[in-house]
Amino acid sequence: MRTNSEHLTADLVAGNGLLHRRALLGRGLAFAGAVGTGAGFATGAAAEPLREPDWSLVPGDAMPPYQVPSAFEKSVVRLIDNPNSQPVISHARTPHHLLNGIITPNGLHFNVNHGGVPAVDPSQHKLLIHGLVTRPLVFTVDALLRYPMVSRINFLECGGNSASLFSNEPVQATVQQIHGFVSCSDWAGVPLAVLLEEAGVDPKATWFVAEGADAPHLTRSVPLSKAFDDAIVALYQNGERLMPGNGYPMRLFLPGWEGNMNTKYLRRIRLTDAPAMTYHEAHTYTDPLPNGKSFQFYFIQEVKSFISSPSPAMGPKAPGYVEISGVAYSGTGRIAKVMVSADGGASWGEAALQEPALPKAFTRFRMPWRWNGGPAVLQSRAWDEAGNVQPTRAEFIALRGQTKSPATWPQFPSHHFNAVASWAVDSKGEVRNVYA
Amino acid sequence: MFTRELDTGVITLAAVLLAAAPAGADGPNLGQPISQADLAPWDLTVMPDGTGLPPGGGTPAQGKTLFADNCALCHGDDGKGGIVEPVVVNNPPPLNGPGSVKSIGNFWPAATTLFDFIRRAMPFTEPRSLTDDQVYALTAYLLYMNKVISEADAIDATSLPRVKMPNRDNFFPEFPKLTPQRP
Numbered sequence: 001m002r003t004n005s006e007h008l009t010a011d012l013v014a015g016n017g018l019l020h021r022r023a024l025l026g027r028g029l030a031f032a033g034a035v036g037t038g039a040g041f042a043t044g045a046a047a048e049p050l051r052e053p054d055w056s057l058v059p060g061d062a063m064p065p066y067q068v069p070s071a072f073e074k075s076v077v078r079l080i081d082n083p084n085s086q087p088v089i090s091h092a093r094t095p096h097h098l099l100n101g102i103i104t105p106n107g108l109h110f111n112v113n114h115g116g117v118p119a120v121d122p123s124q125h126k127l128l129i130h131g132l133v134t135r136p137l138v139f140t141v142d143a144l145l146r147y148p149m150v151s152r153i154n155f156l157e158c159g160g161n162s163a164s165l166f167s168n169e170p171v172q173a174t175v176q177q178i179h180g181f182v183s184c185s186d187w188a189g190v191p192l193a194v195l196l197e198e199a200g201v202d203p204k205a206t207w208f209v210a211e212g213a214d215a216p217h218l219t220r221s222v223p224l225s226k227a228f229d230d231a232i233v234a235l236y237q238n239g240e241r242l243m244p245g246n247g248y249p250m251r252l253f254l255p256g257w258e259g260n261m262n263t264k265y266l267r268r269i270r271l272t273d274a275p276a277m278t279y280h281e282a283h284t285y286t287d288p289l290p291n292g293k294s295f296q297f298y299f300i301q302e303v304k305s306f307i308s309s310p311s312p313a314m315g316p317k318a319p320g321y322v323e324i325s326g327v328a329y330s331g332t333g334r335i336a337k338v339m340v341s342a343d344g345g346a347s348w349g350e351a352a353l354q355e356p357a358l359p360k361a362f363t364r365f366r367m368p369w370r371w372n373g374g375p376a377v378l379q380s381r382a383w384d385e386a387g388n389v390q391p392t393r394a395e396f397i398a399l400r401g402q403t404k405s406p407a408t409w410p411q412f413p414s415h416h417f418n419a420v421a422s423w424a425v426d427s428k429g430e431v432r433n434v435y436a
Numbered sequence: 437m438f439t440r441e442l443d444t445g446v447i448t449l450a451a452v453l454l455a456a457a458p459a460g461a462d463g464p465n466l467g468q469p470i471s472q473a474d475l476a477p478w479d480l481t482v483m484p485d486g487t488g489l490p491p492g493g494g495t496p497a498q499g500k501t502l503f504a505d506n507c508a509l510c511h512g513d514d515g516k517g518g519i520v521e522p523v524v525v526n527n528p529p530p531l532n533g534p535g536s537v538k539s540i541g542n543f544w545p546a547a548t549t550l551f552d553f554i555r556r557a558m559p560f561t562e563p564r565s566l567t568d569d570q571v572y573a574l575t576a577y578l579l580y581m582n583k584v585i586s587e588a589d590a591i592d593a594t595s596l597p598r599v600k601m602p603n604r605d606n607f608f609p610e611f612p613k614l615t616p617q618r619p
Contacts, residue, residue, distance in 0.1 A: 138469075198465055207616060216560075219556065223615060274485070276483055277548065286543075292606055297614075299614055
């Protein structure tokens with residue numbers, strides 16, 4: 001029979017204390033024993049004597065019709081940058097460091113609103129389909145609710161997520177500030193193809209232009225092929241009707257594609273034979289490269305991962321066992337593999353992928369780590385089923401470039417950043433964003 | 437970048453369309469027909485070839501006054517930037533990677549984007565409040581201030597789609613197989 005220390009040695013898979021993922025499945029008990037007896041990481045202090053807490057001695061509160069999280073969870077909120085509704089764009093970022101699993105609670109889903117959150121009355125809202133169709137049609141919300149629906153668990157990511165990592169110097173910011181523009185939900189709605197077929201698609205149509213009922217009448221051009229692939233008119237989000245900030249009463253949902261194209265408050269679809277070159281595709285989400293050219297029509301949110309824990313302000317509290325965890329996702333399909341490094345990319349161990357690993361959805365990855373209390377640089381790198389690999393930052397900026405002077409975390413020097421990100425852990429357990 | 441494209445392009449679409457005939461025969465068919473005249477008030481899309489532009493027109497001089505009254509509060513005097521990014525920028529194309537200040541004259545590929553966006557979205561606090569002539573005038577003013585047209589140029593449904601934007605040749609699609617081109 002092997003000793004605990006032999007288990008520990010056998011379970012190391014990469015440098016600086018990364019353990020084999022089987023340590024997540026019970027073999028970690030051997031490690032825990034080793035810590036208590038040999039490595040000296042555990043405090044060893046005895047627990048307090050147990051007693052009945054006050055809340056166990058009286059009946060609790062009445063149940064509210066719509067429950068909200070415990071009052072003790074009041075710090076688990078989105079990061080809001082325009083609380084007084086100034087006449088500028090508004091952002092709300094998801095607190096990934098405080099969440100687990102793959103589903104983002106509806107109240108914590110990220111929002112980017114370009115003209116406030118409209119109060120759309122579903123009894124008056126309409127969806128018009130016109131342009132290169134046989135007969136233009138208007139659908140009410142009640143009518144769409146009678147259509148056969150599909151539901152899928154898909155991530156949604158703003159083209160500006162992680163944009164501060166284009167800075168030539170690493171910004172000092174949290175995972176929420178850097179990576180908070182991506183969330184994952186169960187979206188249910190009517191396949192767009194069904195509605196287009198009822199209107200009759202002119203063979204000349206190759207694009208459609210979607211438009212919202214918000215104040216900016218936000219509008220984007222989408223290749224028509226996406227409508228006949230997996231696009232839906234979404235009406236439900238995680239089982240309930242869409243949140244106002246996410247497009248109530250209906251939005252376009254394009255699995256795996258840039259968030260801004262998923263037009264909220266969807267009121268109009270015009271079939272065309274060309275893109276309209278709307279403001280957000282002509283300006284905002286088109287990315288200048290160092291060679292003077294620019295990437296246009298950057299539809300797919302490419303394979304990506306980031307570590308949500310440990311992360312800045314959420315560092316390991318004591319040496320010993322730490323679970324490194326985060327999310328991986330790809331706009332092209334399923335996540336096939338996530339590798340994790342604790343030594344800045346010098347060595348890598350394969351993370352455990354939590355089932356289900358669904359296409360175009362968050363896949364939660366976990367990696368057991370024995371932190372020795374010394375410096376570490378944590379990274380994750382994802383592969384998808386199509387063989388795409390998340391680029392290193394060096395590979396990424398070689399093509400895409402970086403800023404010439406340091407940016408701050410709320411800035412968007414460019415868009416569509418999917419490279420490997422790095423968290424440095426120091427001997428105090430404090431975590432900061434670095435490039436490695 | 438680096439992403440392999442799946443073959444979900446035009447060929448797939450054509451196959452689906454052929455298989456789908458007759459259109460919608462078995463669907464719920466709960467859409468209500470509407471005439472072109474009745475849908476026109478919502479048809480805000482302006483295409484780069486000028487499709488969708490309304491009658492009317494305007495000049496840079498007319499736009500200068502309108503800009504000061506309706507736009508400068510956020511975009512700054514003469515569009516040089518205020519609480520939002522500038523709409524008048526003097527660095528010429530091409531741009532130089534992340535952090536470049538993108539604007540109308542140095543970046544946008546199509547002049548029609550100006551009319552489309554101002555008409556649907558501006559002023560921020562009162563969208564759809566400008567007349568079509570006012571939108572044309574603001575379009576003319578911003579093209580002039582960005583050194584794309586001259587002060588004497590009037591902008592209307594005929595002239596706007598003919599405006600050649602300085603940076604128009606500096607774009608390429610990131611996912612060409614997914615991006616339909618004109619035949």
